[in-house]
Amino acid sequence: xxxxxxxxxxxxxxxxxxxxxxxxxxxxxxxxxxxxxxxxxxxxxxxxxxxxxxxxxxxxxxxxxxxxxxxxxxxxxxxxxxxxxxxxxxxxxxxxxxxxxxxxxxxxxxxxxxxxxxxxxxxxxxxxxxxxxxxxxxxxxxxxxxxxxxxxxxxxxxxxxxxxxxxxxxxxxxxxxxxxxxxxxxxxxxxxxxxxxxxxxxxxxxxxxxxxxxxxxxxxxxxxxxxxxxxxxxxxxxxxxxxxxxxxxxxxxxxxxxxxxxxxxxxxxxxxxxxxxxxxxxxxxxxxxxxxxxxxxxxxxxxxxxxxxxxxxxxxxxxxxxxxxxxxxxxxxxxxxxxxxxxxxxxxxxxxxxxxxxxxxxxxxxxxxxxxxxxxxxxxxxxxxxxxxxxxxxxxxxxxxxxxxxxxxxxx
Numbered sequence: 001x002x003x004x005x006x007x008x009x010x011x012x013x014x015x016x017x018x019x020x021x022x023x024x025x026x027x028x029x030x031x032x033x034x035x036x037x038x039x040x041x042x043x044x045x046x047x048x049x050x051x052x053x054x055x056x057x058x059x060x061x062x063x064x065x066x067x068x069x070x071x072x073x074x075x076x077x078x079x080x081x082x083x084x085x086x087x088x089x090x091x092x093x094x095x096x097x098x099x100x101x102x103x104x105x106x107x108x109x110x111x112x113x114x115x116x117x118x119x120x121x122x123x124x125x126x127x128x129x130x131x132x133x134x135x136x137x138x139x140x141x142x143x144x145x146x147x148x149x150x151x152x153x154x155x156x157x158x159x160x161x162x163x164x165x166x167x168x169x170x171x172x173x174x175x176x177x178x179x180x181x182x183x184x185x186x187x188x189x190x191x192x193x194x195x196x197x198x199x200x201x202x203x204x205x206x207x208x209x210x211x212x213x214x215x216x217x218x219x220x221x222x223x224x225x226x227x228x229x230x231x232x233x234x235x236x237x238x239x240x241x242x243x244x245x246x247x248x249x250x251x252x253x254x255x256x257x258x259x260x261x262x263x264x265x266x267x268x269x270x271x272x273x274x275x276x277x278x279x280x281x282x283x284x285x286x287x288x289x290x291x292x293x294x295x296x297x298x299x300x301x302x303x304x305x306x307x308x309x310x311x312x313x314x315x316x317x318x319x320x321x322x323x324x325x326x327x328x329x330x331x332x333x334x335x336x337x338x339x340x341x342x343x344x345x346x347x348x349x350x351x352x353x354x355x356x357x358x359x360x361x362x363x364x365x366x367x368x369x370x371x372x373x374x375x376x377x378x379x380x381x382x383x384x385x386x387x388x389x390x391x392x393x394x395x396x397x398x399x400x401x402x403x404x405x406x407x408x409x410x411x412x
Contacts, residue, residue, distance in 0.1 A: 001397050002105065006098045007389055013038055013078065013094070014086045022083035022383030026151075027121035027132070028056065028160035035078045036118055039097060043116070046104055054170035056120035056161070057133045062100045064113035064407065070182040072110075072407040073366075074099070074399060075117030077133070077358060081125040085385030087189045091373065091392055093118050095187040099400035110407035112182060119358045126151045127160075134358035136174040138365045143171055181366045183333060183406045186359040187395040189387050190372040191380035194351055201394050202348040203372030204337045207289035208360040209258070209352060210324035212298055214284050216243060216305060219315040222270055222278025236280035237268050239314045246304035247284060250297045258352045259288030261297055289326040289352040327360050333369030333406070340401045346394055355380075369402065371395055 016035040017025030025031045036058050040050050049061040061071070076092025096116040103110070120133035127149040135141040146168065149157040161168040190196075195203050220234035244263040251261030265283035284301070288294045302318065309316035334350065341348040351372070359370045373395040376386040 001098060001102045001393065001400065003389070003393050005101070006094060006393065006396060009042070009094055009097065010086075010090070010389075010392070013090060017080065019083075023080040023086055024082060024084070025078065025080045026082070026126045027079040027123060028126070028157070028164050032079045033164055039078070039093065039118055042097065046101055048100070053137075053174045054167060055133050055136045055174045056164060056166055057137060057174065058118040060100070060116040060118075062103065062110075062114045064110045066111055067113060069112045070180055071113045071115045072183050072185075072403055073115040073117055073181050074185040074187070074403060075115070075119060075358070076186050076188060077119045077122035079121060079123050081123050081381045083383055084123075085380065085382055087375075087385050087387050088191070088380050089122060089188070091189055091387060091395065092187040095392065095396035095399050098396050099403055102400055103404075108404065108409060110404065110409060112407040114403055114407050122358055127157050130356060131358050131361055134361040136171055137176050138361050139175045140361060140364075143168060146171075178365060181362075183330070184359065184362040184366050184368045185333070185371070185399060185402060185406075186357060186362075186368075187371045187373065187399050188357055189380060189385070190375045191355050191378065192375065193378035195349070195372060195374040196376065196378070198349065200347045200349050201374070201391065202341055202346050202398060203351045204334055204341070204348055205329055205353045205359075205370035205372060206334065206350050207326055207328040207352050208357060208363065208370070209287040209289045209354050210326040210356065210360065211285050211287040211322065212294055212320065212324070213286075213322045214318050214320045216240075216282050216284060216316065216318045218243070218280040218282075218309075220278050220280075220312070221276070223276045225274045225276055228276060233276055234278075234313045235276050236314060237277040239308050239312050239316070240266060240268075240280035240282050242308050242312075243301070243305045244282065246308070247286075247297070247301050250300035250304070251286070253300075254288070254293045254297050257288060257290045257293035258354070259286070259290065259293040259297055260354065261286045261301070283321075287326075287354065289328065291325055294326070324356075327363040329359070329363055329369050330367035333367055333402075336405050337369055337371060337398065337402055340398055340405070344398060344401065346398060371398055371402075
């Protein structure tokens with residue numbers, strides 16, 4: 001594999017959207033579309049076939065000896081969060097690009113066609129919904145689902161499509177058939193510290209966690225902080241705090257299943273130093289790779305919240321704002337990746353992914369594998385995220401070998 005070419009491509013693509021505060025290459029902006037076009041131009045020079053589907057996914061095809069066979073695909077995304085870093089998503093795209101360019105360099109022929117997919121709008125930062133491109137690819141979103149999506153400037157996703165020369169009315173054409181793809185692989189930075197702490201080079205992902213998110217409203221009574229005794233208060237904030245601790249306790253009891261729970265947002269009213277909060281709202285994120293474990297945490301939280309309300313004289317209501325089921329990656333592909341790690345002398349572990357990825361949507365329909373490379377200090381969605389090039393090369397070379405195993409090298 002041409003390490004220097006990979007480094008150069010990495011430096012070039014990260015000129016798009018690079019600002020003083022971090023990477024700002026948001027979905028369906030000029031910066032993101034220019035970065036996708038940059039990848040496409042490189043692929044055209046290599047002689048690959050390219051097309052952009054109706055939702056903006058770039059699909060690059062390296063033909064196989066039998067064009068009628070299902071493709072072996074890999075990919076990730078190039079869009080970023082606000083003030084993001086240079087590695088999230090991009091590492092997977094460039095690992096795939098360098099793998100298929102390496103096939104060309106070495107005149108390798110595969111029986112199955114191989115694809116590189118650059119998915120659109122993986123990050124939720126602009127429109128509040130993540131993995132739009134991969135969801136549309138497998139039919140998990142439709143035009144009605146997109147209609148209410150707007151960014152913070154009031155620009156609808158429909159308008160964003162139009163600005164990019166895409167026709168939202170044609171998004172049904174994005175859906176891939178069930179027999180069109182043999183397997184899908186994604187390389188990604190870990191976005192955590194497990195590999196770094198264990199001094200390991202590769203994480204073989206066993207499953208991808210999915211969130212259940214809910215909003216809990218706590219209604220008490222606003223009152224004077226000085227004249228209301230401690231025994232006569234209906235403090236909504238303290239109720240919210242107790243519920244947050246209940247969530248922590250419930251999630252810790254399921255930590256052996258790698259299930260986690262987080263209160264990421266809290267709002268209180270009226271928000272004055274001398275007024276007991278009469279209203280509080282918390283937003284909760286529960287995620288894990290085991291559906292049953294997630295349900296246990298959720299049920300304990302709801303039951304506990306009801307008890308808090310009764311004990312403190314508070315009215316507590318809740319609503320689920322989003323729910324996704326976790327997915328497991330394909331055991332057969334895991335075994336291929338592990339075997340290749342051993343052959344290549346790469347240290348590895350099997351592990352779950354706490355974050356969502358395009359691979360989780362693909363895994364609902366196609367055999368899917370995922371490869372993690374280390375993240376310095378676990379940082380991600382941060383301008384300071386960093387993965388050494390040697391680790392990126394490891395991931396790319398492991399991807400190349402695994403693609404070759406799945407696409408079947410031809411001897412003719």
